Amino acid sequence: MGRSLARKFVERGDSVAVLGRDLEELQKSQADLQARGSPGVRVVSVKCDLEAPETFRASLEQAEQGLEGLDTVVVTAGLFATQEKLEQDPALAHKVLTVDFANTVVFCEEARKKLLLHGKGTLCVFSSVAGDRARKPVVLYGAAKAGLSAYLEGLDHKYRAQGLTTICVKPGFVKTAMTAGLPVPPFAGDPDEVAQIVIEGIDAGTPVVYAPRIWQAVMTAIKAMPRFVMRRAKF
Amino acid sequence: MTQRNPISGWGRQFVEGEELQPETLEGAPAVLFRGLGRSYGDSSLPAASSPTVVTTTRANRIIAFDPATGVLRAESGFSLADMNRTFLPRGWFTPVTPGTAYVTLGGMVAADVHGKNHHVDGCFGSHVRRLKMRVADGRILECGPDLERELFLATVGGMGLTGQILEVEFGLRRIPTPWIWQESEKVSDIDEYIAKLKEAAPRWPMTVGWIDCLAKGANMGRGFLMKGRWAQAHEAPARFPRELPHFTFPFTAPEVMLSQPAVKAFNFALYASHFQKKKVGLVDPFRFFYPLDLIHDWNRMYGKRGFTQYQCVLPDSAGQGAARRFLEVLTKRGGASFLCVIKDCGPESPAYLSFPRSGISIALDIAVRNDTQELVDALNEHVLGEGGRIYLAKDHFTRPEHFRAMETRLPAFQAVRDRWDPHHTFKSAQSVRLFGD
Ligand SMILES: Cc1cc2nc3c(=O)[nH]c(=O)nc-3n(C[C@H](O)[C@H](O)[C@H](O)COP(=O)(O)OP(=O)(O)OC[C@H]3O[C@@H](n4cnc5c(N)ncnc54)[C@H](O)[C@@H]3O)c2cc1C
Numbered sequence: 001m002g003r004s005l006a007r008k009f010v011e012r013g014d015s016v017a018v019l020g021r022d023l024e025e026l027q028k029s030q031a032d033l034q035a036r037g038s039p040g041v042r043v044v045s046v047k048c049d050l051e052a053p054e055t056f057r058a059s060l061e062q063a064e065q066g067l068e069g070l071d072t073v074v075v076t077a078g079l080f081a082t083q084e085k086l087e088q089d090p091a092l093a094h095k096v097l098t099v100d101f102a103n104t105v106v107f108c109e110e111a112r113k114k115l116l117l118h119g120k121g122t123l124c125v126f127s128s129v130a131g132d133r134a135r136k137p138v139v140l141y142g143a144a145k146a147g148l149s150a151y152l153e154g155l156d157h158k159y160r161a162q163g164l165t166t167i168c169v170k171p172g173f174v175k176t177a178m179t180a181g182l183p184v185p186p187f188a189g190d191p192d193e194v195a196q197i198v199i200e201g202i203d204a205g206t207p208v209v210y211a212p213r214i215w216q217a218v219m220t221a222i223k224a225m226p227r228f229v230m231r232r233a234k235f
Numbered sequence: 236m237t238q239r240n241p242i243s244g245w246g247r248q249f250v251e252g253e254e255l256q257p258e259t260l261e262g263a264p265a266v267l268f269r270g271l272g273r274s275y276g277d278s279s280l281p282a283a284s285s286p287t288v289v290t291t292t293r294a295n296r297i298i299a300f301d302p303a304t305g306v307l308r309a310e311s312g313f314s315l316a317d318m319n320r321t322f323l324p325r326g327w328f329t330p331v332t333p334g335t336a337y338v339t340l341g342g343m344v345a346a347d348v349h350g351k352n353h354h355v356d357g358c359f360g361s362h363v364r365r366l367k368m369r370v371a372d373g374r375i376l377e378c379g380p381d382l383e384r385e386l387f388l389a390t391v392g393g394m395g396l397t398g399q400i401l402e403v404e405f406g407l408r409r410i411p412t413p414w415i416w417q418e419s420e421k422v423s424d425i426d427e428y429i430a431k432l433k434e435a436a437p438r439w440p441m442t443v444g445w446i447d448c449l450a451k452g453a454n455m456g457r458g459f460l461m462k463g464r465w466a467q468a469h470e471a472p473a474r475f476p477r478e479l480p481h482f483t484f485p486f487t488a489p490e491v492m493l494s495q496p497a498v499k500a501f502n503f504a505l506y507a508s509h510f511q512k513k514k515v516g517l518v519d520p521f522r523f524f525y526p527l528d529l530i531h532d533w534n535r536m537y538g539k540r541g542f543t544q545y546q547c548v549l550p551d552s553a554g555q556g557a558a559r560r561f562l563e564v565l566t567k568r569g570g571a572s573f574l575c576v577i578k579d580c581g582p583e584s585p586a587y588l589s590f591p592r593s594g595i596s597i598a599l600d601i602a603v604r605n606d607t608q609e610l611v612d613a614l615n616e617h618v619l620g621e622g623g624r625i626y627l628a629k630d631h632f633t634r635p636e637h638f639r640a641m642e643t644r645l646p647a648f649q650a651v652r653d654r655w656d657p658h659h660t661f662k663s664a665q666s667v668r669l670f671g672d
């Protein structure tokens with residue numbers, strides 16, 4: 001989804017810095033975005049590993065320098081594993097909880113400071129519908145995303161008046177590398193479709209963005225289900 | 236994750252297999268690659284003995300584009316639809332396009348696709364400068380017309396059997412405007428159609444047409460011939476053509492929709508809707524090149540049993556009346572198809588299994604029925620007698636003995652394939668069916 005979103009940004013003329021852990025891969029993506037971008041668009045790549053929180057500040061700094069300014073930070077990075085795998089492998093569970101919650105929050109804290117320094121900016125972070133209601137297949141991953149969603153809501157309450165717009169994206173099931181091999185449920189979305197909705201959300205400053213949009217209704221229904229139903233439900 | 240799912244080509248004949256869709260291709264397992272699955276038959280389907288395939292569509296990055304020369308290099312899962320969206324507004328277009336934009340660069344190379352301009356520009360492969368490939372022994376290497384030429388010529392048109400295409404480099408063409416100047420004309424029978432098609436060749440870079448396969452007797456082969464070229468700046472509006480809205484075919488059609496009377500009425504209405512004998516004017520490139528792309532999933536129109544396409548080339552050496560003789564064989568069997576598309580073909584490519592050769596190509600969609608195998612057999616026997624051959628990218632039913640008899644270049648191809656992949660690591664349902672492995 002990050003790739004789709006970055007393409008939409010450069011196509012409409014926004015300069016973009018791509019952050020990730022594999023520099024060689026990033027440079028390929030940089031070339032792709034450069035070729036697709038409208039004239040004058042600047043694209044830079046910066047190494048940043050969500051498992052190494054001590055590097056976050058420097059990475060953001062590097063991105064800011066490369067772009068000569070920063071008005072929007074988007075976090076699409078995240079880790080997923082099935083509940084089954086996470087239960088069997090405590091180290092993996094710890095990693096997912098750390099990357100998706102603690103480290104993402106620490107990264108956002110750095111981004112918040114940077115954006116507030118300019119007096120204005122948007123922080124858009126991919127959480128998940130899995131954080132909306134605890135469910136059997138996403139007990140651990142969902143808990144991390146629930147924490148992330150709560151943090152993002154808090155940020156929005158506290159800092160919107162000061163100029164920082166926080167956007168919490170809650171994708172439903174989207175067909176990406178992350179969900180490869182999983183059975184595809186109804187209302188599954190495509191990355192391009194999600195990217196379009198997210199861009200509209202960023203432009204409008206919508207605090208919570210469901211994508212595909214239908215998932216807002218789906219989650220409203222799931223949130224309304226009583227506990228005894230959720231205990232029996234398989235989803 | 237060894238979950239088996241039904242996988243099919245465009246003709247919706249399913250096999251069970253496991254489909255992987257990685258974002259980078261370098262680390263993919265050594266199995267058959269497939270693109271957007273727009274080949275009709277079983278060329279992109281895994282063999283039963285090797286049930287995994289890798290779909291390339293997530294590896295769709297542009298590696299480099301040189302706006303001075305138009306040379307583009309991209310990952311093999313980059314699609315023509317994406318290319319058109321990105322480069323058509325900048326005045327660049329692919330040198331060769333098939334009749335759908337939902338194909339990948341890898342698929343365009345592996346089938347050595349041709350377009351309406353074959354008589355002047357040849358196939359896609361003749362515009363390719365470099366391929367980055369991974370071959371059976373695990374090496375990643377580059378090939379091209381002047382580098383590992385043998386591997387290159389076997390890979391172009393080689394239906395994925397010589398190795399995995401990772402990246403493709405070729406030259407885009409500058410176009411004067413993003414509009415097409417088209418002249419279309421009603422033709423009253425097959426002989427007139429062929430005469431007009433050949434007459435148009437020296438004057439028009441793009442020609443194509445379709446004929447009504449159900450009309451018999453004096454009307455046999457009535458249809459339309461469309462001729463086109465890119466419009467010059469003084470002929471075209473300055474605005475960029477808008478892509479028409481797309482529709483999705485909503486359900487898998489019941490069989491009555493394909494009954495003879497329904498189809499006859501449809502064909503007649505189409506023919507009658509073209510009032511004038513001749514129409515000239517501007518059209519947008521989407522309608523001109525990709526009329527079928529307007530309806531997503533139109534292949535579901537052919538019902539539960541799916542369909543196949545029969546496409547053959549009848550060489551110049553078959554002489555006068557070859558198209559008429561073909562239609563006679565077809566109509567004698569009760570006209571198995573709505574329409575057929577007849578294109579002009581220029582000289583053969585040096586790529587071992589490239590389909591076109593000087594003559595005409597005939598393509599028809601056939602709903603799968605109990606007698607489809609017999610029909611394809613009969614057409615193949617006829618085509619063999621005319622010295623023609625069929626197109627692997629469309630085929631699902633040809634018998635190996637027929638293919639071997641038609642394809643005199645097959646042993647040379649097999650020798651190269653054996654040299655690069657002695658254990659046939661890369662195979663497809665089609666290669667097992669036609670080549671034994
Ligand atoms: C409506 C329609 C119109 C068409 N019109 C034309 C036409 O005018 N002219 C024409 O020539 N064809 C035409 N075709 C056929 C189509 O262009 C070819 O079948 C093309 O190969 C499809 O590309 P794909 O990406 O879908 O490949 P797939 O169908 O997925 O695969 C086709 C073959 O390419 C191989 N392959 C794909 N990617 C790779 C790779 N990266 N490395 C190695 N092997 C690979 C596969 O193994 C398979 O053998 C048409 C098809 C449709 C549906």
Ligand SMILES: NC(=O)c1ccc[n+]([C@@H]2O[C@H](COP(=O)([O-])OP(=O)(O)OC[C@H]3O[C@@H](n4cnc5c(N)ncnc54)[C@H](OP(=O)(O)O)[C@@H]3O)[C@@H](O)[C@H]2O)c1
Pocket residue numbers: 001002020021022048049050051076077078079080099126127128129130170171172173174175176177178179
């Ligand atoms: N797909 C869905 O159905 C779905 C549903 C709800 C929420 N989401 C959320 O949406 C976001 C995007 O997901 P996606 O589906 O696009 O998944 P994806 O294709 O797997 O993308 C996730 C990205 O995160 C990166 N990443 C993982 N660990 C990292 C680390 N330690 N440091 C830096 N980058 C790291 C990965 O980089 P590498 O290439 O280096 O691995 C990958 O590019 C995620 O936060 C995900 O949780 C997805």
